[in-house]
Amino acid sequence: MPKLTIDGVEVEVDAGLTVLQACEIAGREIPRFCYHERLSVAGNCRMCLVEMERAPKPIASCAMPVGDGMVITTDSETIRQARKGVMEFLLINHPLDCPICDQGGECDLQDQAMGYGYDRSRYAEEKRAVKDKNLGPLVSTVMTRCIHCTRCIRFATEIAGVPELGATGRGEHMEVGTYVEKTLSSELSGNIIDLCPVGALTSKPYSFNARPWELKKTESIDVMDALGANIRIDTRGAEVLRIVPRNNDDVNEEWISDKSRFACDGLRRQRLDQPFVRQDGKLQAVSWDEAFAAIAGKVKSTSGNKIAAIAGDQADCESMYALKKLMESLGSANMDCRQDGAAVGEGSRAGYLFNSTIAGIEDADAILIVGADPRLESPVLNARIRKRFLGGNVSIGVIGEETDLTYRYDYLGAGPDTLADVAAGSNSFAQVLKDASNPMIIVGSGVLTRADSAAVLGTARKLAEATGMIADGWNGFNVLHTAASRVGGLDLGFVPGEGGAGTNEILSGSMDVVYLLGADEIDMAALGGAFVVYQGHHGDAGAHRADVILPGAAYTEKNATYVNLEGRVQRTQLASFPVGEAKEDWAILRALSAELGQTLAFDSLAELRDRMTTATPSLGNIDDIAAAEWGGFGADGAMNNDAFASPIENFFMTDPISRASQTMAECTAARDNSTTARTGTHG
Amino acid sequence: MNTPTQNFEQPTSFEFTPEVMDMAKAHIAKYPADRQASAVMPLLDLAQRQHDGWLPRAAMDYVADFLGMPRIEAYEVATFYTMYNLEPVGKHHVQVCTNLPCWLRGSDQIVEAAKRNLGVEMGETTDDGLFTLSSMECLGACVNAPMMQINDDYYEDLDETVTESILTELRHGQTPKTGSQIDRKSCEPIGGLTSLNSDAGGD
Ligand code: SF4
Ligand code: FES
Ligand code: FES
Secondary structure (H helix, E strand, O other): EEEEOOOOOOOOOOOOOEEHHHHHHHOOOOOOOOOOOOOOOOOOOOOEEEEOOOOOOOOHHHHOOOOOEEEEEEEOOHHHHHHHHHHHHHHHOOOOOOOOOOOOOOOOOHHHHHHOOOOOOOOOOOOOOOOOOOOOEEEEHHHHHHOOHHHHHHHHHOOOOOOOOOEOOOOHOOEEEOOOOOOOOOOOOHHHHHHHHOOOEOOOOOOOOOOHOOEEEEEOOOOOOOOOOOOEEEOOOOOOEEEEEOOOOOOOOOOHHHHHHHHHHHHHHHEOOOOEEEEEEEEEEEOHHHHHHHHHHHHHHHOOEEEEEEEOOOOOHHHHHHHHHHHHOOOOEEEEEEOOOOOOOOOOOOOEEEEEOOOHHHHHOEEEOOOOHHHOOOHHHHHHHHHHHOOOOOOEEOOOOOOOOOOOOEEEOOOOOHHHHHHHHOOOHHHHHHHHOOEEEEEHHHHHOOOOOOHHHHHHHHHHHHHHHHHHHEOOEEEEOOOOHHHHHHHOOOOOOOOOOHHHHHHOOOOEEEEEEOOOOOHHHHHHHOOEEEEEEOHHHHHHHEEEEEEEEOOOOOOOEEOOOOOEEEEEEOOOOOOOOOOOOHHHHHHHHHOOOOOOOOOOHHHHHHHHHHHHHHHOEEEOOOOOOOOOOOOOOOOOOOOOOOOOOOOOOHHHHHHHHHHHHHHHHHHHHHOOOOOOOOO | OOOOOOOOOOOOOOOOOOHHHHHHHHHOOOOOHHHHHHHHHHHHHHHHHHHOOOOOOHHHHHHHHHHOOOOOHHHHHHHOOOOOOOOOOOEEEEEEOOOOHHHHHHHHHHHHHHHHHOOOOOOOEEOOOEEEEEEEOOOOHHHHEEEEEEEEEEEEOOHHHHHHHHHHHOOOOOOOOOOOOOOOOOOOOOOOOOOOOOOOOOO
């Protein structure tokens, strides 16, 4: 390992690092604009200059690989002068409009100008001005502020895999943009807002809303898909103003999808802020007591086996646990956390997890994607696959829909027959998997809702076993869920008990009382004449069908446990309080249980969690993954030959929050527009 | 120059003619199989030549798709080099060098002569579509400054009279003399060699 002397301190670092990284290891902060850990090195801003012994002039530390015996000075008069010079040139063409710039207060250029900027300008000539670009409904541009660091270009090209941004023109006329006006066709486009070191790219929905120092920042977890991306929720007063990613190398690195980031305006619309009871066919606002009384009146006269509960895709573990206990005390075994009717969760726990872990994707050398569109079902996870793809020496095969996943793959076929071929070894990709040292299969959630899902899962399990996916220290069998609540619900056993009914049966109209815990994506008509209680936060399909509405909390409004698709237990934190009279979900269920004469055995969240983790110990290990033992799941049997299809039609609208979001509606419209043919005659 | 302007029609499609296609394939063959994007510059040039000396967006898209590279990368190349014209140009593209050596040798007068003769300003095209006048940075012929380039030909050692007569000849469909316009061979000293003009002597 090379040894360097940095400001008189000797450090030993890994070969292949850059001088900038070595300086950081040595505890020296190097200013930078273009350099970013997760992007390729561009070396174009020159802010990271340091002195190197025997070099005639300062070097760009971000672009210089470490060498043994290097002597680096990061803080000398020469360096300060050099950086000041760079800063002076950067500011020549920068508008200095910080008072009207949304980046103000969290701007790298502003911060570093404090350290290296002069307090006056020597530049009296004309400044350049650049026309703003229209990048769609999410990213607002003020391109005169751009300092040409090319981070956004590198992100789009490398991470997002949509090479649509570029630098056109040259010299003073260089401009960053798409050249031909278009909305970025990435589900990750919002990340360029975070990457842009200046105010050239800012959030359009958040524009002119707040200054960063006015915001309360709460660290939490995203529930827009099953990835469990780590987020920070920025609130002012009761309002969630924006959501940004937090770094977690094991989960989302530092990216989040556009839905995770921008659907938060949906938290302000269509909210259920008080209980309702349907009287004479109309929902009337009532008090909590009246709502509970209405439920009690119905439930007490209904026998347990006619009462059922379905938990929606954003339900948290605590409320599912409370609801499960309540249902059991009412004598009902009819409950399901799989509102899509997916047949997953029977048998071994390994049969419903993303066992390799998300970070494990980077170790895989052969990947078979079955019936999944990871780009839509979990864009950040898809970026991980792309990262692996860029690393080289990986074979990716797809069975299912043939879409642009942002990486090259072998298209093997559309349906179960191809899967059977691979499992039987008669498809050449079987050999690819066998030859790989860490082969992996990713089964999409679209597979699990098929009538023959048990057989498909069984085939996938056999395929995994036959191609060496299950080995010591490696489990390459992965299920790609789309619902944030799914793994938690299955871990808790929020599934039909002995003789109980699951989603499909509940939706056959056989129940008298159905309790919907945030379940909106079901066929409401199929509930028949049942008395429906809807507990949730948005006036969506469930609330429209409901006979009683109990207003609950959205994910930003509660302290709750979620388990992501790899089985990682994570907790959200309350960033703002539930709106109006709404309450945290576990508390609603606790209060209702008392009204029903079946008081649940906990009075606080802590007590609930105690009991919950006693029942399901893995839920107590926050931020940890409890690895699952390999075991049996799925079934033998015939598969039908319908092609696999992804469950996601419109990425931007998949749940009550994103459906209520104005921004997501604009994204949907922009996407629909861009798929209609361009005329080509205009710019 | 940078963003496409709207005051002219962009054709909706573009395609190499069979002859140009052969040339394009010959260029691509010079590079390793998975590196065909390296041929982007000659192919853009071929497209421009085929398309009356300018490169419409459809042609950039066509070349990018043809080479299997992102379209934005073709735009980046085409907007970087001044030799690619992104707007229609006249039949004769008059490019007067105004960089330092040519300027010291009187390029201002050459520009004036051209403007006078053509009746247009810098960057404009004559109404008959015959001429576009542009100013260029150093074209690498400073030794015979001042100079201008018209399409593929250089005209050097210019003065106002010669400039005007070259343009007039072109207007009448004639073919003016290219290269140095005075008593100079290639880029040798005026009037012939001043050194090394005899044999080395000896045996
Ligand atoms: S827009 Fe921002 S990120 Fe992109 S090149 Fe300019 S300064 Fe860098
Ligand atoms: S950070 Fe090193 S050149 Fe930009
Ligand atoms: S300056 Fe005119 S050719 Fe070089």
